Amino acid sequence: MAIDWFPLWLSLRVAAISTLIAAIGGVVIAYLLANRRFRGKEAIDAAISLPLVLPPTVLGYYLLVLLGREGALGKLYESIFGQPLVFTWQAAVVAALLHSAPLLVKYARAALESVDHSYERAARTLGASEFKVFLRVTLPLVRKPILAAVALAFARSLGDFGITIMLAGNIPGRTQTVAVAIYDAVEAGKGDLARTLVIAISALALLILWLANKLEPHKS
Amino acid sequence: MIQARLRKFLSAGPDSAAFTLDIDLQTSAGVTVLFGPSGAGKTLTLDCIAGFNKPAEGRIAIDDTVLFDAAAAINFTPQDRRCGYVFQNYALFPHMTLRQNLQFAAERLPRLERHRRVGEIMDRFQLNEVAGRKPHELSGGQKQRTSIARALLAAPRILLLDEPSIGLDIPLKAELYAAIRQVRADFGTPVLLVTHDLNECFELAEHMVVMCNGTIAQSGPPLKILDQPSTAEVAALLGAYNLLPVEIRTLDPGNKTSRVRFQEWDLAGPYLPGRFRGDRVTLYIRPDQLTATARDTKATSNAIPATLLRATELPNSVRLEFTNGLRVETPRGEFSKSSNNKDWTIHFPPEAIRVL
Numbered sequence: 001m002a003i004d005w006f007p008l009w010l011s012l013r014v015a016a017i018s019t020l021i022a023a024i025g026g027v028v029i030a031y032l033l034a035n036r037r038f039r040g041k042e043a044i045d046a047a048i049s050l051p052l053v054l055p056p057t058v059l060g061y062y063l064l065v066l067l068g069r070e071g072a073l074g075k076l077y078e079s080i081f082g083q084p085l086v087f088t089w090q091a092a093v094v095a096a097l098l099h100s101a102p103l104l105v106k107y108a109r110a111a112l113e114s115v116d117h118s119y120e121r122a123a124r125t126l127g128a129s130e131f132k133v134f135l136r137v138t139l140p141l142v143r144k145p146i147l148a149a150v151a152l153a154f155a156r157s158l159g160d161f162g163i164t165i166m167l168a169g170n171i172p173g174r175t176q177t178v179a180v181a182i183y184d185a186v187e188a189g190k191g192d193l194a195r196t197l198v199i200a201i202s203a204l205a206l207l208i209l210w211l212a213n214k215l216e217p218h219k220s
Numbered sequence: 221m222i223q224a225r226l227r228k229f230l231s232a233g234p235d236s237a238a239f240t241l242d243i244d245l246q247t248s249a250g251v252t253v254l255f256g257p258s259g260a261g262k263t264l265t266l267d268c269i270a271g272f273n274k275p276a277e278g279r280i281a282i283d284d285t286v287l288f289d290a291a292a293a294i295n296f297t298p299q300d301r302r303c304g305y306v307f308q309n310y311a312l313f314p315h316m317t318l319r320q321n322l323q324f325a326a327e328r329l330p331r332l333e334r335h336r337r338v339g340e341i342m343d344r345f346q347l348n349e350v351a352g353r354k355p356h357e358l359s360g361g362q363k364q365r366t367s368i369a370r371a372l373l374a375a376p377r378i379l380l381l382d383e384p385s386i387g388l389d390i391p392l393k394a395e396l397y398a399a400i401r402q403v404r405a406d407f408g409t410p411v412l413l414v415t416h417d418l419n420e421c422f423e424l425a426e427h428m429v430v431m432c433n434g435t436i437a438q439s440g441p442p443l444k445i446l447d448q449p450s451t452a453e454v455a456a457l458l459g460a461y462n463l464l465p466v467e468i469r470t471l472d473p474g475n476k477t478s479r480v481r482f483q484e485w486d487l488a489g490p491y492l493p494g495r496f497r498g499d500r501v502t503l504y505i506r507p508d509q510l511t512a513t514a515r516d517t518k519a520t521s522n523a524i525p526a527t528l529l530r531a532t533e534l535p536n537s538v539r540l541e542f543t544n545g546l547r548v549e550t551p552r553g554e555f556s557k558s559s560n561n562k563d564w565t566i567h568f569p570p571e572a573i574r575v576l
Contacts, residue, residue: 121272122311124298126325126374136324140315 003196006173007181010089011201014177015157018096022104022157023150030108031134045109051102056162059098063167067094089175091168096157103156107149111142144215151212155205221248222378222412226268227277241265241275241434249427250404251411253420253442256431257457262414265431266380269412270305271298282377282410304371304379304409308386310363312355318366319351325373337373344406345369345399360388361395368399372407379403381413385420397423418458430454446506452576455504462510462546464503466575468495480573483544485524489573501575507549509572512540514558515565523567531555542566 033045051059067074069084077085085091115138123133139146161179168175170184178201185194224245232238241261254262267273269280271287274295280288282303287296312321322341326334342348345365350358358366364384371379381400385393401424403409413424421428421442429439437457438450449455452463466480466487476491480503487503495501515525526542538555540548546566 116309116311118307118309118311119313121270121298122305122307122370123313123324125270125301125303125305125376126370127299127302127328128324129299137313140313143315 003193004172004181007176007178007197008200010092010176011158011178014089014092014096015100015154018093018100018157019150019154021093022097022101022153026101026104026149026153027108027139027146030105030112031138033105033109034112045105048102048105051098052106056099056160057166060095060163060166063094063098063163067091067167086167087169087171087175089168092164092175092177095163095167096160098163099160100153100157104149104153107152108142108146111145111149112138114145115141148212148215151208151215155208155212158201158205221281221283222246222252222269222410223279223281224265224269225278226265226275226280228264228268228273228275230264239434241268243431243434243436245429245436245439247412247427247429247439249410249425251400251413251424252427252429253425254412254414254429254431255416255418255421255425255457256437257416260431261434262416262431263382266305266382266412266414269301269378270303270380271296271301285377302374302377304374304376306364306367306371306379306381306384308382308384310355310367312358312363312366312370314355317352317354318347318358318362321355321366322370322373325370328374341369341373344402360392364392364396365399368403372403372409376409379409379411381411383414383416385415385417393420400424430457432457448574449504449576452502452504455576461504461506463576464505464546466501466503468492468497468499468501468575471495471497477570480575482524487524487568487573488522488570489568489575490571492575495575503573503575505568505572505574507539507547508537509569510546510548511554511567511569512548512550512564513567514561515563520565520567522570523565526564526566528562528564531559540564 029048033041064086065071067077067085069075069078069086074085085094119137119141120133123137128136159179161183164177165180170176170180176184178197182194182197185197222245224243226241226243228241230236230239239259239261241264243261243265245265254265256262264273268275269287275288275290277290278288279286279290286292286294287301288294313324316324319338319342322338323334326338329337342351345368347362347366347369350362355363368379385396388396400411400413403411415421425442427439428442428445430437430445432453437454438445445454446458449458449461455461455463464482466482468478469481469486470479471492472478473491478489478492479486480489482503526544526546528540529543530541532539532541533552534549537549538552540550540555542548542564548566
């Protein structure tokens with residue numbers, strides 16, 4: 001039996017793009033949460049963490065309302081790109097992002113809060129702008145835990161099922177990611193295909209977690 | 221010239237009591253030392269000057285530049301204050317080499333000048349040979365000098381040092397003091413240093429500021445403060461004073477003398493201006509100003525008998541503690557002559573007697 005590897009390939013591509021967006025946006029948000037004082041900070045943190053606990057179908061519903069063809073953001077997207085967002089692989093990216101970014105923000109905030117502030121203060125007294133302090137001092141100091149958080153976010157974006165199926169659907173060869181394809185294969189009684197994809201995704205996830213663990217600082 | 225008038229209230233936290241900082245610091249000395257116990261507000265004062273902490277009220281100015289003025293809503297960022305800061309842990313960027321640490325500080329200089337200035341300062345602080353090393357590969361003294369050199373490269377208005385000698389052994393302290401004197405001699409940058417080490421004050425301070433519970437208890441040249449502490453609190457901070465409750469028995473302004481009574485003994489001292497007969501005051505005298513001799517039958521004036529409780533060897537002397545709480549520091553040779561003796565006489569030189 002010929003195995004269709006498209007779902008795995010799509011999942012990797014979706015995870016890579018969503019992780020890139022999550023890494024840049026998430027670290028900036030985590031920096032603001034860790035270093036700035038403003039009203040409603042913890043409320044924002046809670047809102048960002050919400051996707052970690054809500055059922056995926058609830059999240060998918062919210063996204064459909066917002067990004068669907070009748071949703072405000074959905075209309076905006078359609079007017080810019082000339083096609084609707086829902087039921088495209090880009091929608092799978094949005095789903096993966098929502099699934100993984102909260103985790104990254106949580107880990108990155110913890111890492112940034114653990115930085116010894118004397119380094120950042122020293123840089124400021126030497127005249128370095130806040131941007132330069134962040135880029136040249138703070139980020140290098142938390143390089144490893146941030147990379148570990150990025151790896152975890154990547155592993156997590158590989159595994160979304162609920163939000164993806166509601167927002168991107170299950171179109172073989174177009175929006176069918178690994179998690180969706182496995183469900184589909186089991187439903188259709190294709191045991192071999194399901195087994196192969198399950199083993200492949202498990203091995204991949206294990207490898208990423210092992211890498212992330214190696215990056216985390218360990219107390220010996 | 222540094223002027224810092226600061227008020228800041230910190231409410232009680234989970235592991236700290238409420239605290240109020242309220243000081244008016246003025247100094248134009250080359251090296252000013254903030255001296256006081258932990259929790260006196262010394263580091264908070266440095267942090268307010270450097271701009272890490274915002275006072276509720278007050279004004280901070282260095283020479284003609286106002287860095288902070290609550291009334292005029294002036295509050296420079298740490299970047300614009302140009303206050304060099306040497307942290308307790310030196311805060312050398314661990315992911316950069318020594319040279320990169322210095323270059324980081326020189327980036328505000330014109331491009332052509334950077335290289336020359338970094339080279340120059342490495343020469344001056346003997347850092348050339350280790351320029352390629354990361355901070356964790358440097359010795360304690362090298363880290364210290366790098367930290368000071370890095371702060372100086374940014375051409376600071378003032379150099380602030382937060383307990384720089386804490387945890388250093390004696391040779392390293394000597395190196396640090398040499399480096400700080402070099403800052404004064406070669407760069408002319410005023411230095412404000414925080415410590416709770418009295419020897420360090422005498423080693424470095426032209427002007428000493430004693431802080432206690434968020435306020436300035438006394439300030440002036442270190443010798444003068446040691447000679448005339450303004451309150452019992454300051455005397456206790458300077459350590460090792462004998463503090464005795466006495467009653468003033470006579471005052472003779474003509475002969476510039478006085479007599480005070482401690483328990484059942486009369487002691488002669490200098491005239492005590494501003495005091496009255498019958499006042500109960502605290503006499504203070506340093507252990508090294510007292511002398512102790514093995515007791516003999518001869519009656520001596522200005523001396524009281526005491527029984528030896530314990531003798532402790534110090535690097536340069538012996539400290540004797542007596543049953544009545546008096547402490548005397550005496551040269552080792554003097555003591556060894558009669559070290560088995562229990563009964564002693566303690567002599568009070570009249571001119572050394574001071575009261576609070």
